[in-house]
Amino acid sequence: MAKKEQKSKTSQRKEQRKREQDYIRELETRIEEYNPKNSNAVFFKDLPISNATLRGLKEASFVKLTEIQKNSIPISLKGYDVLGAAKTGSGKTLAFLIPVLEKLYRENWTEFDGLGALIISPTRELAIQIYEVLLKIGSRTSFSAGLVIGGKDVKFESERISRINILIGTPGRILQHMDQAVGLNLNNLQMLVLDEADRCLDMGFKKTLDAIVNNLPISRQTLLFSATQSQSLDDLARLSLTDYKSIGTLDIVKENETGASATPETLQQSYIDVPLQDKLDTLFSFIKTHLKNKMIIFLSSSKQVHFVYETFRKLQPGISLMHLHGRQKQKARTETLDKFSRAQQVCLFATDVVARGIDFPSVDWVVQVDCPEDVDTYIHRVGRCARYGKQGKSLIMLTPTEEAGFLKRLASKKIEPKKLVIKQSKKRSIKPQLQSILFQDPELKYLGQKAFISYVKSIYIQKDKEVFKFDELPVEEYANSLGLPGAPKIKIKGMKSIERAKQKKNASRSLMALSKMNEDGEPENIDKSTDEAKQETKVRTKYDKMFERKNQTILSEHYLNITKQQANDDEDDDFMTIKRQDHKLVEEELPDLIVPTSKRSQKKALSKKASLSSKGNATKMVFDDDGQAHPIYELEGEEEFINKGSAEDQKKEFLAKETEVMNEVDIEDKQVAKEKKQEKKRKRLEMLRKEIEDEYAEEYGINEEPENEAFLGTGNLSDDMESDSDDDSRTKKEVSYKRNNESDYEGEYDDNIIEMEEPNTLEDLESLTAKLIGN
Numbered sequence: 001m002a003k004k005e006q007k008s009k010t011s012q013r014k015e016q017r018k019r020e021q022d023y024i025r026e027l028e029t030r031i032e033e034y035n036p037k038n039s040n041a042v043f044f045k046d047l048p049i050s051n052a053t054l055r056g057l058k059e060a061s062f063v064k065l066t067e068i069q070k071n072s073i074p075i076s077l078k079g080y081d082v083l084g085a086a087k088t089g090s091g092k093t094l095a096f097l098i099p100v101l102e103k104l105y106r107e108n109w110t111e112f113d114g115l116g117a118l119i120i121s122p123t124r125e126l127a128i129q130i131y132e133v134l135l136k137i138g139s140r141t142s143f144s145a146g147l148v149i150g151g152k153d154v155k156f157e158s159e160r161i162s163r164i165n166i167l168i169g170t171p172g173r174i175l176q177h178m179d180q181a182v183g184l185n186l187n188n189l190q191m192l193v194l195d196e197a198d199r200c201l202d203m204g205f206k207k208t209l210d211a212i213v214n215n216l217p218i219s220r221q222t223l224l225f226s227a228t229q230s231q232s233l234d235d236l237a238r239l240s241l242t243d244y245k246s247i248g249t250l251d252i253v254k255e256n257e258t259g260a261s262a263t264p265e266t267l268q269q270s271y272i273d274v275p276l277q278d279k280l281d282t283l284f285s286f287i288k289t290h291l292k293n294k295m296i297i298f299l300s301s302s303k304q305v306h307f308v309y310e311t312f313r314k315l316q317p318g319i320s321l322m323h324l325h326g327r328q329k330q331k332a333r334t335e336t337l338d339k340f341s342r343a344q345q346v347c348l349f350a351t352d353v354v355a356r357g358i359d360f361p362s363v364d365w366v367v368q369v370d371c372p373e374d375v376d377t378y379i380h381r382v383g384r385c386a387r388y389g390k391q392g393k394s395l396i397m398l399t400p401t402e403e404a405g406f407l408k409r410l411a412s413k414k415i416e417p418k419k420l421v422i423k424q425s426k427k428r429s430i431k432p433q434l435q436s437i438l439f440q441d442p443e444l445k446y447l448g449q450k451a452f453i454s455y456v457k458s459i460y461i462q463k464d465k466e467v468f469k470f471d472e473l474p475v476e477e478y479a480n481s482l483g484l485p486g487a488p489k490i491k492i493k494g495m496k497s498i499e500r501a502k503q504k505k506n507a508s509r510s511l512m513a514l515s516k517m518n519e520d521g522e523p524e525n526i527d528k529s530t531d532e533a534k535q536e537t538k539v540r541t542k543y544d545k546m547f548e549r550k551n552q553t554i555l556s557e558h559y560l561n562i563t564k565q566q567a568n569d570d571e572d573d574d575f576m577t578i579k580r581q582d583h584k585l586v587e588e589e590l591p592d593l594i595v596p597t598s599k600r601s602q603k604k605a606l607s608k609k610a611s612l613s614s615k616g617n618a619t620k621m622v623f624d625d626d627g628q629a630h631p632i633y634e635l636e637g638e639e640e641f642i643n644k645g646s647a648e649d650q651k652k653e654f655l656a657k658e659t660e661v662m663n664e665v666d667i668e669d670k671q672v673a674k675e676k677k678q679e680k681k682r683k684r685l686e687m688l689r690k691e692i693e694d695e696y697a698e699e700y701g702i703n704e705e706p707e708n709e710a711f712l713g714t715g716n717l718s719d720d721m722e723s724d725s726d727d728d729s730r731t732k733k734e735v736s737y738k739r740n741n742e743s744d745y746e747g748e749y750d751d752n753i754i755e756m757e758e759p760n761t762l763e764d765l766e767s768l769t770a771k772l773i774g775n
């Protein structure tokens, strides 16, 4: 009986396998016959994709195709390499995830086949987001998915990685796993996806990407996606793709030629012309007048973000404030992303770490307080709103020196923001409040100084000198606008040479003033005789002096931090130094000191001639090896001299001995010089490496301490999915970081959403409370 049952089960399984094989063959035929040119596909179900993926898509409320999906998915399904470009928020994520799932499905991929697809994203946030979308749409497939973004122990990840079918990660971490060669087996890899590929290159991942790509099987399929097109992207495409199809790239070029903008049509773009020193006032006024909105405020560095967030919190504009930058711990970053996504009335201060790819629902405004380095960054930043056909607004603040140059750059991509003028009645100044806040809180003053320095440095290092004019920065006014008593001293590499060149050419006053500031941010009165220096010498009020005194001791540690590097540099500048040794002075051995009383004797005492005559002639002495002083000519006795041999022999012997000593010393000197040179070079390289790492970590947090969380799938995608009561085949285990309240996302793309005045989330409630306190 049992045998019979067993037999029937086996035949059932065989039949099911056959049905699956037939279904896959049918899918393959449909793909082959599918002609993208004649296609009028509107829905996902019109494409030759499996029922499992279709069900996943439907459950995640994805029904209708977007343009890039309609054009690229069929090509990818046919197995071509693809270079895909489409505007921000146009649905590129699904455009690559669906072909990944389909490829593995048609290959009958199982957990024993190992890694089938590798998806590389430039930032952790984006990687997490892709992973979440994959979990949603892959809920009806049986693949395992994993996320490696750094932060967790590599060993911990390695153990789990061997069971993963689809791996998503940041370039550095993926390479680290490849290097360790434990767990990660890439021999079977079917697909490689590079999302925001040009960003990976901009972030200095070129070598890492090359190393990864070079170690992958050549037979793989590669998909490369980005919202902007650049030379570096084309270069990468040439290197990593074979016989590829470009989707949407020509559209972008054509749209440019036909006058269409590179940004979504649903985006209303505007700019205001604001002097640097008025930016924070303008920003504060903007926030105060948009309290019911969800907005992202972009600033140029982590320090700027930190400073503005901390000070604005104290000013209580009446809306919930958040901040996000690469210097934060990954846990805090993920939490902020999640909270911001769910809130409706909230203001997020951020760096470019969230400029690309991140899909925040329903952002009303993107405000760029600091001008982005180029138009592509502008496009990505504003792309955080007006996504998937929704309305959105953007505002960029341009200083008078940036305005013409940057508008020209934007116009080259057919982006023409409208000029806005701020109503006089709405203008308000927060400078006095900032001064008072910084006065009361030395930590904030320190933050302000750091923010100032990082902004000035960011302008200095910009490549586009037609837009960013370092020499014309109103440094003093800018420092005051942050609430600082003066511009902090800044030392930038190469600054000295610039300074010299500027001096020769009658350097602009701002630059010179900046470089002559002392540590308190005040001008150093190096040469008060010149009119210019006199003008620059600020009159210090009693208040200023009090302010400095109050902060002197508390901030000493911070000042030390700021100036430590400077001090080291300065040390190097001194070519010769006198090294003080601690000589013991015995009081009794010191001569008596008698102070002459009469004027005549005082004069005589100070006269060199008189002093010499009183001491007799100076005698020149030499010191022997034991430190004993001898007169320079100390003659030997004649007998002793003759006994030592002939004068000629003694001369020769002396010369030979000296030559030998000289040679030895010479070798030693050379060795010491070589070692010093090597050490210097090593230190220089070390500093350079650290600088690059710090800069990179600052903006993207890639090299953070391993306290960040990494998320790996359970080894089985269905384990990671939310349980579904009507389907027993799925496990009940929930993915560790699945959003707590998925209902907040439901109907996200439904245009009929009714906006609620009532607070929806804790953040909205916070915002409401802040408003009440603020008013």
Ligand SMILES: Nc1ncnc2c1ncn2[C@@H]1O[C@H](COP(=O)(O)OP(=O)(O)OP(=O)(O)O)[C@@H](O)[C@H]1O
Residues within 6 Å of the ligand: 061, 062, 063, 064, 065, 066, 069, 086, 087, 088, 089, 090, 091, 092, 093, 094, 226, 227, 356, 357, 358, 359, 383, 384, 387, 388, 749
């Ligand atoms: N077919 C679809 N139907 C409904 N919503 C969709 C569809 N495709 C994508 N979306 C939604 O549109 C939004 C933007 O998609 P996605 O993040 O993939 O855009 P993107 O092109 O990658 O943008 P970016 O260039 O900024 O990274 C997301 O919220 C996504 O869920």
